[in-house]
Amino acid sequence: MKKLSYALAAVAVAALTFSSQAAKAGTLEDVKARGVLNCIVNTGLPGFSYTDKSGRWKGFDADMCRSVAAAVLGDGEKVKYIPATGKTRFTLLNSKEGDVIFRNTTWTFVRDVDVKLNFIHTTYYDGQGFIIRKSKGVKHAKELDGATVCIQTGTTTELNLADYFRANKITYKPVPIESNEEARKNYLADRCDTYTTDASGLAATRATFDNSGDHLILPEIISKEPLGPVVRHGDDQWADIVRWTVYALIAGEEHGVTAANADAMASKKNPATARLLGSEGTLGTMIGLDKDWAKRAIKSQGNYAEIFERNLGTKTNIGLARGLNAHYKNGGLQYSPPFR
Amino acid sequence: MTLSKTEKPLTVTEDGGYLPGTHPDLPPPASVHGPVHWIQYNLFGSVTNTALTLLTIYFLYTVIPQLVDWIYLDAAFEGESRKDCRAVANGACWAFIGNRLSLFIYGFYPEAERWRVDLTFVLLILALVPVLYDGTPQRGKALIYSCLYPLIAAFFLVGGFGLERVPTDQFGGLMLNIIIGVTGIAFSLPIGILLALGRQSHLPIVRILCVSFIEFIRGVPLITLFFVAAVMLSYFVPPGTNFDLLVRILIMGTLFASGYMAEVIRGGLQAIPKGQYEAADAMGLKYWQSMRKVILPQALKISIPGIVNTFIGLYKDTTLVIVIGRLDILGIGNSSLADSKWQGLSTEVYVFVAIFFFISCFSMSRYSLWLEKKLHTGH
Numbered sequence: 001m002k003k004l005s006y007a008l009a010a011v012a013v014a015a016l017t018f019s020s021q022a023a024k025a026g027t028l029e030d031v032k033a034r035g036v037l038n039c040i041v042n043t044g045l046p047g048f049s050y051t052d053k054s055g056r057w058k059g060f061d062a063d064m065c066r067s068v069a070a071a072v073l074g075d076g077e078k079v080k081y082i083p084a085t086g087k088t089r090f091t092l093l094n095s096k097e098g099d100v101i102f103r104n105t106t107w108t109f110v111r112d113v114d115v116k117l118n119f120i121h122t123t124y125y126d127g128q129g130f131i132i133r134k135s136k137g138v139k140h141a142k143e144l145d146g147a148t149v150c151i152q153t154g155t156t157t158e159l160n161l162a163d164y165f166r167a168n169k170i171t172y173k174p175v176p177i178e179s180n181e182e183a184r185k186n187y188l189a190d191r192c193d194t195y196t197t198d199a200s201g202l203a204a205t206r207a208t209f210d211n212s213g214d215h216l217i218l219p220e221i222i223s224k225e226p227l228g229p230v231v232r233h234g235d236d237q238w239a240d241i242v243r244w245t246v247y248a249l250i251a252g253e254e255h256g257v258t259a260a261n262a263d264a265m266a267s268k269k270n271p272a273t274a275r276l277l278g279s280e281g282t283l284g285t286m287i288g289l290d291k292d293w294a295k296r297a298i299k300s301q302g303n304y305a306e307i308f309e310r311n312l313g314t315k316t317n318i319g320l321a322r323g324l325n326a327h328y329k330n331g332g333l334q335y336s337p338p339f340r
Numbered sequence: 341m342t343l344s345k346t347e348k349p350l351t352v353t354e355d356g357g358y359l360p361g362t363h364p365d366l367p368p369p370a371s372v373h374g375p376v377h378w379i380q381y382n383l384f385g386s387v388t389n390t391a392l393t394l395l396t397i398y399f400l401y402t403v404i405p406q407l408v409d410w411i412y413l414d415a416a417f418e419g420e421s422r423k424d425c426r427a428v429a430n431g432a433c434w435a436f437i438g439n440r441l442s443l444f445i446y447g448f449y450p451e452a453e454r455w456r457v458d459l460t461f462v463l464l465i466l467a468l469v470p471v472l473y474d475g476t477p478q479r480g481k482a483l484i485y486s487c488l489y490p491l492i493a494a495f496f497l498v499g500g501f502g503l504e505r506v507p508t509d510q511f512g513g514l515m516l517n518i519i520i521g522v523t524g525i526a527f528s529l530p531i532g533i534l535l536a537l538g539r540q541s542h543l544p545i546v547r548i549l550c551v552s553f554i555e556f557i558r559g560v561p562l563i564t565l566f567f568v569a570a571v572m573l574s575y576f577v578p579p580g581t582n583f584d585l586l587v588r589i590l591i592m593g594t595l596f597a598s599g600y601m602a603e604v605i606r607g608g609l610q611a612i613p614k615g616q617y618e619a620a621d622a623m624g625l626k627y628w629q630s631m632r633k634v635i636l637p638q639a640l641k642i643s644i645p646g647i648v649n650t651f652i653g654l655y656k657d658t659t660l661v662i663v664i665g666r667l668d669i670l671g672i673g674n675s676s677l678a679d680s681k682w683q684g685l686s687t688e689v690y691v692f693v694a695i696f697f698f699i700s701c702f703s704m705s706r707y708s709l710w711l712e713k714k715l716h717t718g719h
Contacts, residue, residue, distance in 0.1 A: 043662065043671060044678030051675040053439055055448045059678075080509060082665040083675060088567070092665060095571035181677055181686045208684035210426070317680035
């Protein structure tokens with residue numbers, strides 16, 4: 001038995017040494033060596049991540065994974081998608097199964113500080129709303145006293161709901177559900193008076209109702225839901241790469257660089273655009289990539305506006321206006337620090 | 341009136357009557373036999389029965405027409421989006437299932453290589469025949485093939501040696517359920533038998549190891565084991581060793597089913613009278629001989645319902661792989677439903693998945709019934 005315990009101790013020590021070595025190797029080196037970006041996405045959220053007929057991942061979040069892969073690996077298709085539920089996403093990231101989370105994840109204090117995550121940027125400003133049948137005669141969220149509410153468990157929306165009703169001294173009966181699809185079914189079957197989740201999700205869900213005109217999304221937005229990509233604590237270089245790739249997409253919109261004209265724009269003499277696209281300066285090498293990294297990211301999936309309009313915009317079934325997500329010059333919050 | 345063929349030659353008297361004791365058996369009168377009697381006896385036998393029957397008929401009358409409407413009469417079978425479906429019909433939109441069928445079956449397996457999955461499946465059926473049916477011609481040789489089948493399947497599915505390699509993270513859909521289910525079923529039975537025997541062993545170390553393993557497995561939910569396999573192991577194995585996630589899942593699923601299997605078989609072992617053990621010893625049989633020739637054949641026969649129960653449970657549990665980021669048939673359904681072209685068709689997906697699981701599980705349970713009848717020698 002003694003021998004056995006020595007052997008076990010040796011294995012444990014070896015495992016610890018190996019894992020501490022693993023912590024030293026940067027994510028960038030890991031991704032380059034692997035040749036594939038492991039990207040954690042939602043198992044299915046309309047507009048953000050879903051599979052099409054041929055099994056290709058599509059959506060706002062899935063496309064941004066491709067942008068990062070294009071910047072780092074030179075090919076937007078070198079992405080391995082890891083679909084994750086709300087409860088497993090952070091564990092998958094922290095156990096290094098994934099390199100980055102693009103999974104409509106709300107940036108909160110506790111997640112940033114206590115779960116040891118690095119939030120990169122808010123790629124989508126969302127907020128929690130309510131949908132209700134017009135026939136119920138409710139016009140404002142404060143009139144929801146005593147209502148049954150369909151609510152997804154394990155999300156920030158659950159906590160926001162409790163806060164809001166407590167602050168307004170009104171009561172509700174929660175109907176806990178797991179997925180958006182389940183909520184939709186329960187709501188349509190009238191098992192709950194109202195369904196609450198991010199307003200983007202409500203709009204996407206309402207678009208699928210047979211009589212979408214009979215349902216009202218209440219004007220109150222009761223929370224801030226800044227959604228964006230997440231990486232592990234402790235690898236600043238990798239965080240910078242993801243952060244500045246997202247900024248490059250936003251700056252692309254600002255400077256009018258699109259997937260179609262990226263090459264032509266690179267040769268123009270506008271200094272800001274030239275620095276962004278790598279025809280001037282050495283920004284790419286500073287970040288550990290080559291000079292064309294940002295151009296590749298934009299060429300792969302388009303700039304921020306293109307990605308938004310293709311997946312969520314008013315011409316899609318989701319039909320969302322830019323709102324807070326408009327570029328800052330158009331009165332929104334999407335703002336990239338300068339590339340210099 | 342027809343007489344049965346097995347009747348003795350008739351002995352008829354001159355006036356056309358029968359001699360004493362030679363009258364053939366007549367079928368029972370219609371009042372105690374036949375469909376009318378069956379209905380009277382089983383459906384309207386008492387006041388309660390009559391009420392229940394009428395209630396059931398009314399219930400079926402209200403439900404069935406709507407169900408048939410939804411499933412078939414008012415269903416759409418073609419279209420490229422939910423809108424197309426709704427334009428022609430208000431019932432089920434089977435076009436969605438048709439549109440995504442290959443995704444449901446093969447997951448993300450490369451399209452050009454999907455023949456390999458089909459081939460593996462056909463070979464699986466061929467490998468199952470000698471295992472399940474003892475009348476197979478050349479059964480001995482066929483069983484060797486069955487034992488080699490896991491290697492053959494792994495070769496075709498994963499590739500290498502001339503075939504293009506397909507990483508296991510591209511496995512998905514129904515094939516993933518079948519791979520995990522069949523592997524777990526095939527390996528959990530022998531491991532479970534060994535564990536059950538080990539638990540009854542007179543050797544303390546073997547017994548303690550088996551008991552702690554079984555109790556540990558039974559004390560932990562499968563979803564936790566999957567999660568440990570997916571995320572915890574990477575903390576312990578050295579970086580660079582890419583211990584394939586699917587293999588980890590297969591091992592965990594098999595171990596989980598083995599723990600349960602061991603207890604089912606222990607139940608069977610304990611039901612065998614002590615005299616059987618003593619008789620085997622008295623014959624001078626060694627431990628393994630007595631197990632193989634006397635005890636296990638009886639114990640396993642008693643345990644069949646429990647064994648198949650465990651199989652079916654494991655098979656349905658394969659849908660839990662969603663927690664570790666693999667999309668099985670149900671997961672593919674979820675990710676496809678998020679396509680805004682098709683959003684809102686979850687009922688169709690669940691019905692489809694339910695049909696698939698029902699077919700698989702029902703055939704397992706019918707097979708076990710057949711086997712029980714065949715092995716029933718107790719009379």
